[in-house]
Amino acid sequence: MKLRHLLATAALAGLAGGAFAQDDPTTVGFVYVGPIGDGGWTYEHEQGRLAVEEHFGDQVETVYVESVPEGPDAVRVMQQMALNGADLIFTTSFGYMDQTIEVAEQFPDVMFEHATGYKRADNVSTYSARFYEGRAVQGHIAGNLTESNVIGYIGSFPIPEVIRGINSAYIHAKKVNPDVEFKIVWVYTWFDPAKEAEAARTLIDQGADVILQHTDSTAPQAAAAEAGDVYTFGQASDMAEFGPMPRVSSIIDNWAPYYIDRTQAVIDGTWESTDTWDGIGPGMVGIGEISDAVPAEVKAEAEALAESIAAGEYHPFTGPLNKQDGSVWLEEGETADDGTLLGMNFYVEGIEGDIPQ
Amino acid sequence: MFGSIDPSLLVASLMVAATPILLAAIGELVVERAGVLNLGVEGMMITGAVCGFIVAINTGSPYVGFAGAAAGAALLALVFAALTQWLLSNQVATGLALTLFGLGLSSLLGQSYVGMRAPSLPRVDFGVLSEIPFLGRVLFGHDPMVYVSLLIVAGVWAFLRYTRGGLVLRAVGENHAAAHALGYNVVAIRFAAIAFGGACAGLGGAYLSLVRVPQWTEGMTAGAGWIALAIVVFASWRPWRLLLGAYLFGGVTVLQLNLQASGVAIPVEYLSMSPYVVTILVLVVMSAGRAPGSLGKTFHAST
Numbered sequence: 001m002k003l004r005h006l007l008a009t010a011a012l013a014g015l016a017g018g019a020f021a022q023d024d025p026t027t028v029g030f031v032y033v034g035p036i037g038d039g040g041w042t043y044e045h046e047q048g049r050l051a052v053e054e055h056f057g058d059q060v061e062t063v064y065v066e067s068v069p070e071g072p073d074a075v076r077v078m079q080q081m082a083l084n085g086a087d088l089i090f091t092t093s094f095g096y097m098d099q100t101i102e103v104a105e106q107f108p109d110v111m112f113e114h115a116t117g118y119k120r121a122d123n124v125s126t127y128s129a130r131f132y133e134g135r136a137v138q139g140h141i142a143g144n145l146t147e148s149n150v151i152g153y154i155g156s157f158p159i160p161e162v163i164r165g166i167n168s169a170y171i172h173a174k175k176v177n178p179d180v181e182f183k184i185v186w187v188y189t190w191f192d193p194a195k196e197a198e199a200a201r202t203l204i205d206q207g208a209d210v211i212l213q214h215t216d217s218t219a220p221q222a223a224a225a226e227a228g229d230v231y232t233f234g235q236a237s238d239m240a241e242f243g244p245m246p247r248v249s250s251i252i253d254n255w256a257p258y259y260i261d262r263t264q265a266v267i268d269g270t271w272e273s274t275d276t277w278d279g280i281g282p283g284m285v286g287i288g289e290i291s292d293a294v295p296a297e298v299k300a301e302a303e304a305l306a307e308s309i310a311a312g313e314y315h316p317f318t319g320p321l322n323k324q325d326g327s328v329w330l331e332e333g334e335t336a337d338d339g340t341l342l343g344m345n346f347y348v349e350g351i352e353g354d355i356p357q
Numbered sequence: 358m359f360g361s362i363d364p365s366l367l368v369a370s371l372m373v374a375a376t377p378i379l380l381a382a383i384g385e386l387v388v389e390r391a392g393v394l395n396l397g398v399e400g401m402m403i404t405g406a407v408c409g410f411i412v413a414i415n416t417g418s419p420y421v422g423f424a425g426a427a428a429g430a431a432l433l434a435l436v437f438a439a440l441t442q443w444l445l446s447n448q449v450a451t452g453l454a455l456t457l458f459g460l461g462l463s464s465l466l467g468q469s470y471v472g473m474r475a476p477s478l479p480r481v482d483f484g485v486l487s488e489i490p491f492l493g494r495v496l497f498g499h500d501p502m503v504y505v506s507l508l509i510v511a512g513v514w515a516f517l518r519y520t521r522g523g524l525v526l527r528a529v530g531e532n533h534a535a536a537h538a539l540g541y542n543v544v545a546i547r548f549a550a551i552a553f554g555g556a557c558a559g560l561g562g563a564y565l566s567l568v569r570v571p572q573w574t575e576g577m578t579a580g581a582g583w584i585a586l587a588i589v590v591f592a593s594w595r596p597w598r599l600l601l602g603a604y605l606f607g608g609v610t611v612l613q614l615n616l617q618a619s620g621v622a623i624p625v626e627y628l629s630m631s632p633y634v635v636t637i638l639v640l641v642v643m644s645a646g647r648a649p650g651s652l653g654k655t656f657h658a659s660t
Binding site: 034035036037038039067152158183184185186187188189191192193194195197198199201202203205206217218219222223225226241352353354356 | 366374377471477565571572576578579614615620629
């Protein structure tokens with residue numbers, strides 16, 4: 001891990017060197033948790049960065065550092081960026097939360113934007129996408145497709161964002177298929193293709209015929225393709241190259257409009273610390289093309305579900321819902337509030353196993 | 358509780374999971390027995406992964422891909438050899454640089470290959486043998502590279518133990534000045550060992566990109582090279598222990614995923630750390646070995 005950091009710092013020094021020379025253009029920094037070629041999470045953030053470059057042209061310079069480990073190493077990368085004159089820094093992984101706050105205190109004049117976290121400060125905004133809305137659509141399709149009634153779920157870290165996704169997918173799979181069972185494997189990494197492939201294979205060996213992933217590489221897709229009759233969903237990025245089978249649909253993160261907005265705000269001097277959490281409606285979460293491997297009526301239902309969520313007519317967490325231990329969480333017709341969702345640390349009724357604490 | 362885990366599938370997949378590390382580690386073992394510490398295993402592995410992938414895509418043959426991977430990584434290893442053996446640069450620093458360089462080079466080379474699918478490597482057909490219950494799946498149901506890796510381990514063991522060449526290589530590793538005084542060409546022997554180590558690491562990397570994952574993704578080795586380096590030390594530089602260590606690591610990795618998926622009530626944190634803990638514990642308990650005497654030291658004929 002040390003090495004990755006060395007690499008990151010070296011890359012930073014090289015990239016930021018140019019930005020340091022003149023103070024005129026606004027400099028926007030991006031800290032990435034994986035390589036930009038991961039085909040998933042980091043790839044989409046990189047697309048957002050490229051969109052910023054294209055939109056603003058010479059007005060804005062961007063720098064990025066990829067494969068920055070979560071934890072103390074990230075501090076040095078952010079400090080370096082701030083020292084080299086960045087005006088706005090996007091830290092694009094949950095695990096940078098405390099580090100972002102720490103560095104933001106040291107550099108009050110630099111604006112920070114932390115993805116998927118919940119700690120803010122005067123110069124730290126948070127932003128995230130309501131991925132669970134997309135998970136609801138996935139759950140609906142998965143529940144219809146599975147024949148073994150076993151759905152495998154590759155979890156990265158047991159944090160609220162991932163748990164929300166599991167719950168949302170489970171609720172909607174269960175709705176269309178009461179016999180459905182979720183097998184959840186935690187791999188404790190966002191990006192490790194070999195481990196993700198191994199996890200997918202393990203789940204397939206144990207009878208899963210639909211694999212949902214909350215990790216960043218396309219390795220589970222490849223493992224499912226190899227196994228044959230297994231369905232998957234693209235995560236963070238469309239992963240269309242694995243369609244129409246095994247990939248039958250996807251959740252696509254679209255950060256570009258947000259990044260452009262926030263950069264504009266810094267240029268205009270109107271930037272304020274905010275908390276943004278957008279879903280399918282505003283376009284931050286996209287549902288990738290549902291392939292022909294899905295029966296037409298299921299596809300139509302899934303699209304209708306996505307539309308009703310986008311229009312605000314339906315909330316994926318609508319009661320009656322119980323927690324795993326059987327206690328009542330939401331009464332009939334009640335919807336979950338954002339506070340509970342942001343800190344979600346429990347499974348809903350029906351999911352087996354414990355959340356690692 | 359363990360009902361849904363099929364033991365034969367488990368053993369079979371642990372062998373697959375362990376093979377990349379095993380290949381990289383056996384190469385590094387030879388390098389270290391020759392007295393050279395090459396910390397660039399990760400870089401050579403990922404270079405092998407990308408070279409193998411590119412060659413396999415372009416030729417349509419995974420076998421040629423593996424050959425390309427070995428050649429590409431060996432070439433990179435020769436850069437290390439030239440720097441450390443001719444120009445007498447520090448081995449630790451050069452090895453680390455090799456890793457950084459390999460990671461960067463591989464993502465450059467692989468840029469247009471992201472998302473493509475490699476030709477698959479068929480399992481070796483053993484006919485009726487693979488029909489034997491349990492053993493058939495475990496022993497006779499693999500792709501050729503699993504057997505190749507085992508043959509390499511056996512070959513390295515036999516070479517180091519029974520051949521004159523192996524004795525010379527060990528002599529160079531134990532005391533390069535004495536070996537030099539006896540008239541052996543220390544630098545040439547080390548060049549050969551380093552190239553062999555590179556080729557093996559390349560095969561290990563290509564096993565990831567062509568069989569285990571199988572596709573090209575940047576940074577896909579994700580630290581496997583470092584685990585291979587550690588296993589060499591914990592195996593106290595002995596081939597069979599190294600095999601044990603690699604299979605143990607692969608085994609516990611696969612087992613813990615299986616345990617999680619079947620809902621065993623062991624906290625996931627312990628399961629996740631178990632491959633590292635178990636491997637270290639077993640190899641430390643067994644270890645009575647000693648590092649080669651000249652390991653990591655710079656050699657020049659004048660000293």
